[in-house]
Amino acid sequence: MFKTLLGALGAHTAEVETELFTPGAQPGQPVRGIIRMRCHDRPVRVKGVAAELITRAEREHDDGESLVDMAFARQPVFGPFELLPGYPLEGQFELVTPWxxxxxxxxxxHLHGTAVAVRTRVDVDGGFDATDTDPIGVGALPPQHVLLAAVETWGFELRHADVEVGRVDRIPHSLPFFQEIEFGPSPRFPTLNQLEVTFLADPHGMYVVIEVDKRALLFAPGRDVMDAIRVDFATFEQVDWVAVIGERLHSMS
Structure with missing residues (x-):
């Protein structure tokens, strides 16, 4: 559906439509689509049109948290050009989802609390007009599926997931945010209140960061404990990940 560009272009002057050919992907795979533009009553000068991926992330402040839309991949589609009445323009794009x-x-x-979308950005005099945001599904990679299933095997129940602005200490990654997938407590590990998993992947493998919230005991306060596992995509099928996760959890608890 065409949507009217607002702001610097003026109402009812130009419209944009984004159609996705691939409504879903896995990390590292492309999302393809086409952007169409048209105008009605007067020419419009456009500096450029781009497609980008966005996610909503939590940013911590001294007085609490706020939600912000974070762009993390961008592909120019066309421009600069003059859009003329009666001469619509369209261009295809391919956005490769970062690992x-x-x-x-x-x-x-669906992992409630996490959303990813393709957003069209049109650069005109006076600033950007963001338009036509289309949600996409991002499925777990096979190794991510195996690791999450291993956590569930040990009795932890999947709750939700969120994205947080910031960095994971001592783990290399390129994006300015990270996802936390939260599980409720397991009766097999009574000293743990909850468990969170973060995946930081690259073309060859991924770090699996596990953070647990330990209950306060008689002579020990409650605290967070973190561990990290490096998974090699080429050899992950040769590993008993249920056993590996169990060993790590017993050590952390």
């Missing part, structure tokens, strides 16, 4: 893209689906379930 660290937050996932929104695992094992056929």
């Amino acid at each position: 660290e893209t937050p996932i929104t689906f695992y094992n056929g379930r």
Whole structure:
């Protein structure tokens, strides 16, 4: 559906439509689509049109948290040009999802709290007009699926996921945010209140960061404990990940 550009272009002057050919992807895979533009009553000068991926992330402040839209991949589509009445313009694009893209689906379930979308940006005099945001599904990579299933095998129940602005200490990654997938407590690990998993992937493998919230005991206060595992995509099928996760959890608890 065409949407009217607002702001610097003036109402009812130009319209844009984005159609996705691939409504879903896995990290590292492309999302393809086409952007169409048209105008009605007068020419419009456009500096450029681009497609980008965005996600909504939590940013911490001294007085609480706020939600911000974070762009993390961008592909120019066309421009500069003059859009003339009666002469619509269209251009195809291909956005490669970064390996660290937050996932929104695992094992056929939506990860509530995480969303990823394609957003069209049109650069005109007076600034950007963001338009026509289209959500996409990002499915878990096979190794991510295996690791999450291993956590569930140990009795932790998947709750939700969110994206946080910031960096993970001592783990290399390129995006200015990271996803946390949260699980509720397991009866097999009574000293743990909850568990969070973060994936930081690259073309060859991924770091799996596990953070647990330990309950306060008689002579020990409650605290967070973190561990990290490096997974090699080429050899991950040769590893008993249920056993590996179990060993790490027993050590952390």
